[in-house]
Amino acid sequence: MKPNKKLHLNLIASLIITAFTFSACAGGSETVSQTNNDLGKQVFMQKCATCHSLEEDQTIVGPALPHIATIAETRLPDKSAQEYIEAMLVDPTTFDLEDYPNVMPQNMKGQITTEEYTALVDYLMTLK
Ligand code: HEC
Numbered sequence: 001m002k003p004n005k006k007l008h009l010n011l012i013a014s015l016i017i018t019a020f021t022f023s024a025c026a027g028g029s030e031t032v033s034q035t036n037n038d039l040g041k042q043v044f045m046q047k048c049a050t051c052h053s054l055e056e057d058q059t060i061v062g063p064a065l066p067h068i069a070t071i072a073e074t075r076l077p078d079k080s081a082q083e084y085i086e087a088m089l090v091d092p093t094t095f096d097l098e099d100y101p102n103v104m105p106q107n108m109k110g111q112i113t114t115e116e117y118t119a120l121v122d123y124l125m126t127l128k
Helices: 002-047 068-075 080-087 116-122
Strands: none
Touching: 002 116, 068 080, 068 116, 080 116
């Protein structure tokens, strides 16, 4: 009887550990996406906010971008919102906004790490 009982306890212990591991993973992915969004906003504040406001209709140098994910969808018929944003971060002459000067720097993508770039694009895609 004794060894059997020990086996039983071991089984329960490993079940508990498994349950913990699962809940830790579930919580973990939420934290990762929140961290990604925070990083995206941080990159925006450092690299873009000098020219782009997030306030409605507030022009600094370029247009305000509080709804860029929605507007980006309408810019070019052959590009999705995300493709348009990505194209502008490499070559801003992709689309010429009439009321603004063509002063957005070329290849903003090249000024940040891949991780920062992905987080930035993901963040911009939340601005609907
Ligand atoms: C030196 C100022 C400047 C900086 C820095 C800058 N931009 Fe721009 N951006 C502009 C201007 C000016 C335009 C309009 C360009 C045009 O008329 O062709 C523009 C256009 C855009 C557009 C297109 C908006 C639309 O309504 O279609 C997006 C998207 C954009 N910028 C994103 C960014 C992001 C993201 C960053 C930071 C990584 C950034 N820009 C950095 C000046 C800037």
